[in-house]
Amino acid sequence: MAYAKLSGALLVRKGASVAEMVSVPHEASAPVVREGDGLLARHLKSLKLPTFLAQYQRLSHQYAAEGLDPSGYLLRLAEAELIERERQLIERRIKQARFPAAKSLDTFDFVAVPSLDKTRLFELARCDYIARQENVIAIGKLGIGKTHIAIGLGMAACQKGLSVGFTTAASLIHELLEARDEQRLLRLQRRLAGYKLLIIDELAFVPLSTAGAELLFDVISQRYERGSTIITSNLPLAEWNKIFGSEQLTSAVRDRLAHHVHILEMQGDSYRARHGKPQHGNGTAPETQAE
Numbered sequence: 511m512a513y514a515k516l517s518g519a520l521l522v523r524k525g526a527s528v529a530e531m532v533s534v535p536h537e538a539s540a541p542v543v544r545e546g547d548g549l550l551a552r553h554l555k556s557l558k559l560p561t562f563l564a565q566y567q568r569l570s571h572q573y574a575a576e577g578l579d580p581s582g583y584l585l586r587l588a589e590a591e592l593i594e595r596e597r598q599l600i601e602r603r604i605k606q607a608r609f610p611a612a613k614s615l616d617t618f619d620f621v622a623v624p625s626l627d628k629t630r631l632f633e634l635a636r637c638d639y640i641a642r643q644e645n646v647i648a649i650g651k652l653g654i655g656k657t658h659i660a661i662g663l664g665m666a667a668c669q670k671g672l673s674v675g676f677t678t679a680a681s682l683i684h685e686l687l688e689a690r691d692e693q694r695l696l697r698l699q700r701r702l703a704g705y706k707l708l709i710i711d712e713l714a715f716v717p718l719s720t721a722g723a724e725l726l727f728d729v730i731s732q733r734y735e736r737g738s739t740i741i742t743s744n745l746p747l748a749e750w751n752k753i754f755g756s757e758q759l760t761s762a763v764r765d766r767l768a769h770h771v772h773i774l775e776m777q778g779d780s781y782r783a784r785h786g787k788p789q790h791g792n793g794t795a796p797e798t799q800a801e
């Protein structure tokens with residue numbers, strides 16, 4: 511189990527609630543309301559220190575009763591505030607990413623996909639590639655776990671507090687075309703370029719319209735050396751001309767992505783088929799073998 515060091519010798523389990531973190535081992539009696547508490551509460555609200563506000567009376571009581579150092583009391587409160595803010599940021603990042611399902615790399619069975627190097631994947635989960643604006647392309651057939659891996663890496667980035675967006679290629683193109691028709695393309699493009707990590711799932715073997723292919727290229731291009739992009743596809747990179755149509759556009763896409771890229775070749779039997787789970791429709795044409 512992971513523990514975070516708070517202060518002194520206090521170790522706190524990661525994910526523990528603030529109340530757990532700052533609670534005293536024995537039951538403290540009811541806090542005394544002092545003169546100035548109302549004013550302090552107002553100041554703490556203005557300063558946007560809600561955890562500080564929620565905890566200070568109980569902690570001050572404990573510290574006074576035990577004759578402890580007041581700066582230790584302040585330190586403990588500041589730490590509780592910071593930890594709570596970090597927890598809320600992670601929660602916000604996960605919500606904003608709009609993952610289609612809750613998946614984690616911890617629940618991925620790497621034995622089922624021998625071509626995938628577990629160590630390399632957990633290295634990616636440390637998110638250093640995002641700091642270096644590198645991309646990830648996961649290639650493999652239907653049900654091999656591409657979306658699972660993409661969400662797992664996305665969740666890992668959220669845990670680091672990074673902004674993440676998740677979309678499928680089909681819905682991204684739909685959204686871009688709609689935004690273009692409604693004269694708000696620039697705003698959407700800015701949002702898409704702003705994510706530290708953008709996941710474009712299911713770039714499947716469906717030829718795109720010329721406008722769709724160009725808009726998708728623009729997104730990839732605008733993210734070039736600004737953020738990281740993860741793309742999952744059932745087609746190897748060499749055959750992306752079947753998706754993008756023109757050879758010129760395909761090599762421009764490849765150039766932008768493949769300059770700094772980690773290719774994850776995922777080969778093996780479909781996990782979904784082997785574990786008897788029903789295949790759900792994804793609104794795209796049937797996927798083909800990647801090999």
Ligand code: ADP
Nearest residue numbers: 617618619622652653654655656657658781782
């Ligand atoms: P793909 O995107 O390649 O079509 P998915 O990631 O959607 O495949 O996987 C299909 C289902 O099977 C998901 O529920 C996923 O969590 C699960 N799955 C696939 N591969 C594995 C694996 N190696 N270990 C655990 N679950 C897996």
Ligand code: MG
Nearest residue numbers: 656657711712
């Ligand atoms: Mg998928």
